[in-house]
Amino acid sequence: MKKIWSAVAALLFVISSTAQEVSMYPTHWFAGMNRDRVQLILKSEDSQFSKSTVRVQYPGVSLLRTHRFSNGKYLVLDLAVNKSAQPGNVSIITTANNQSKTYTWTIKQRREGRGTKFAQGVTAKDLIYLIMPDRFSNGDPSNDQFANMHDNGSDRNDVLRRHGGDLKGIQNHIDYMKELGVTALWMTPVIENNMPLNKEAAGMMSGYHGYWFTDHYKVDPRMGGNNSYKELSDALHANGMKLIQDAVYNHIGSHHWMAQDPPSPDWVNRWDKYTGSNHRDEALFGRYASEKDKKQMLDGWFVPHLPDVNQRNPFVANFLIQHAIWSTEEFGVDGWRVDTYKYCDEPFLNRINDALLREYPKLTIFGKAWTNTVTGSAYFTRNNLDIPFKHNAEGVTDFPLNSAIMAALNQPFGWTEGVNKLYMTLAQDILYKEPKNNCIFLDNHDMDRFLSVVNEDMNRYKQGIALLLTLRGIPQLYYGTEILMKNFKNPSDAMVRLDFPGGFEGDAKNKFTVQGRTTAEQQAFDYVKAIAQYRKKSTALxxxxxxxxxxxxxxxxxxxxxxxxxxxxxxxxxxxxxxxxxxxxxxxxxxxxxxxxxxxxxxxxxxxxxxxxxxxxxxxxx
Ligand SMILES: [Ca+2]
Ligand SMILES: [Ca+2]
The missing domain is CATH 2.60.40.1180 (Golgi alpha-mannosidase II)
Known part of the structure; x- marks a missing residue:
């Protein structure tokens, strides 16, 4: 009997000593990566954790250095993961007070088809469809809400709350996108946003849009989680389509560990009293700009509940770079759209872009730099400006062209107004190294919907669609524009992010189908489709x-x-x-x-x- 009990006790000891009571970032890595140095963050709930010594056991993996911080819950390991290291489980052994614990960190096989089946890049040959997943289609009502999450409700009657749309809902409508002529999907972020409702002018708002990250390595369970994202990626690629992921380097949700319990306070940019960004890109490149304005532009917070990430901290920079590479490999990303680009530390942006391209040379990266001038827009991409600091992203989201198109369609013809504004704006393409790498658009999730901007005039609508699909650049269509979804951002942005009719159970009309559309909606759909499908075959366009x-x-x-x-x-x-x-x-x-x-x-x-x-x-x- 005694023998049996000691065997059970030994077994229990083994289980307890290998239990994963630390979080690891990155959660795993891949064999044979160009990036053969990985900075692994170990986060324990034990505030004495950093007093442990660490050993690493695995062929081809060695521990180069261990970092400790003011917060004792963390150890950060510099690992060399040689190209020869095979997929398998790396043992990380910590020892404190003569007690050892073993943690497992995995090296996985790389995804197949780098550069051909994923990381292919998105070019002017593509047509991007932009979706806010919570608002497109609910493919799995069982994941609409989770009792253990801070925002644990779902309510389609409230535009500020979650509506239940998810990745499965998008996967269910790949045929719809294909018919329209779409070749690439960009979704607003799908990463976990485990944030409580936030009080905004319009009411209590949820993180339904995805821009409030709380754990980089988890896809939000309300989107369907990591597996659902992989399935969507595989389904897109099986249909000859591409996947663009939306990155946010500038800020995190206030409930992210990096904000609530960081290794040291300098992982986030902090001010004596709350200081918002001045949102002025001119403070970065203007000839007469002051350092004061530049610092506030870069380190000021976007809004009070989104702490500004300090990318000058090398640990933070490594965390973000590794996550971008990891996501590309794990989920099969073809291109990155980078949110709030102009608010990020500039040398960091160049470093992360370089690191991604070293691993995936065909990958596309375009930053969202919401600027009012072509000079500002060109500044954030490869440009012909004679300036000391040069950005290296291939392209930007082309806001000046958007303004020019809206002027062309809404203003009376004048010397600098109407289509002359468009002519003048395109003439300034001399500032870009390659304007065809810019992502061009009529509207997006942060703007009044295009149909409303042109006062619901169908002639103007058609002109806008024609310009979008025939001007230089990578065209991006916002979901629902093709079926005449409209609205201004009044009283809140949520009004331009309404549900796609037919994407949710009980919808009166299903506009994914011909039967569900009005005559005008069908005409609009056919108009977009005709040009988009023609465009696919036209090298000229x-x-x-x-x-x-x-x-x-x-x-x-x-x-x-x-x-x-x-x-x-x-x-x-x-x-x-x-x-x-x-x-x-x-x-x-x-x-x-x-x-x-x-x-x-x-x-x-x-x-x-x-x-x-x-x-x-x-x-x-x-
Ligand atoms: Ca759902
Ligand atoms: Ca910033």
Whole structure:
């Protein structure tokens, strides 16, 4: 009997001594990575944990250095993970007071198809569809709420609360996106946001939008968790589509461990009293900028419940860099959209971009730099500016072009207004190294919906869609624009993030189907689809060059062209019919005698007309 009990006791000892009572970041790593140094954060609940000594046992993995902090719950290990290290379980043995504990940290096999099945990059050949997952479709009502989470409710009657949409709901509608001509999916963040409701002007708001991270290494269970994200990624890739992940380096939710219980206080930028960012990118690049304004721009907090991350702290920088690489490998990411780009430490941004590209050379990275000028926009990407600090991201979200398109569609024609504003803005592309890498858009989750901005005028709607799909850049369509979803951000942003009709059980109409759409909605859907599908085959519209002609009385004509194809785009913002002649644009039309409007299918000859407020996308032929 005694023998049995001692065997049981021995077994219990083994179990207790290998129990994972520490959190590890990264949760695991991969065999054969270029990045062969990993900084592993161990976080215990024991405030004496850092007094332990540490050994690491695994072929090909060695412990280079152990770091300790003012907060005794943490140990940070610098590990060398040699290229020869095979997938398997690394033993991390801590010893304190003559007692040893063994923790397991895993090295996994790499994902297959780097550069071909994932990390492929997203280019101007793609069409990005932007979805806010909570608001698109509820594929699994069992994950709508969790009693043990801070925000444990779900209520579709409240625009500020969670609505239950998830990754499975998106996966269920891949065919819908494909039919429309979408080739890449960008979702607002799917990482865990275990935050309580936050009081905002419009009411009590949840983190339904995803920008309040609390654990980088967990996909929010209300989205479906890590496995659901992998399944969605695999399904997208099996359908020839790509995945863009939304990164947030600038801030974290106030309930993130890095904010609540950091290794040392300097993991977050702190001020004697609350200081918000001044949101002024000019303070970074302006010739006459002051250091005071620059510091407030970068280290000031975005809002009070989102602590500003100190990327100058090398441990924080490593944490963010490793997480970006880990996510790309773990989930099969093809490109990154980086939130609040202009608020991040600038050398850090270049370092993280370099680290990602060293591992995945074809990966695409574009920063969200919401600026008002082309100079500001160009500053945050590879540019032709003669300035001391050069950003290295391939592209940015092109806000100045968005403003110019809205001016073209809403303003009366003038010397600097209307389509002239668009002409002038595109002329400033000289500041970008490669403007085709910019992500271009009519609206997104932070802006008034496009249809409302053009006063629900269908001629203007069509012109906007045509511009989006024929101008240089990577076009991004915001979910629902194709079925005429509308609204202003009044009284809150949530009004432009309403549920996709048909994505939720009990919806009166299902606009994922032809039967669920009105005639106008179907026309809009078909319009987007026609150009998007044509665009896929048109090298001129995707990788081709651009030539624009000075607008005349509201008529704007530009060409996209290469050796194979020439496409003539005609945007008539005036309320009168315009007569056109190919001869007037002979630099680009020489040798062509006719063409076909790819939208209407109408053939044109050397002389033709465009309707008042009309749009034509004409493929020229000989
Ligand atoms: Ca759900
Ligand atoms: Ca910042």
């Amino acid at each position: 995707t990788t081709g060059k651009t030539m624009q002609f000075l607008p005349v009385d509201g008529l704007y004509v530009y060409f996209r062209y290469d050796d194979q194809h020439t496409v003539m785009c005609v945007i008539n913002t005036s309320s009168s019919v315009k007569k056109l002649s190919l001869a007037d644009y002979s630099e680009r039309t020489r040798g062509f005698t006719k063409g076909k409007d790819i939208i209407s299918g109408t053939s044109i000859g050397e002389n033709f007309e465009v309707a008042a407020n009309g749009t034509m996308i004409i493929e020229l032929s000989k």
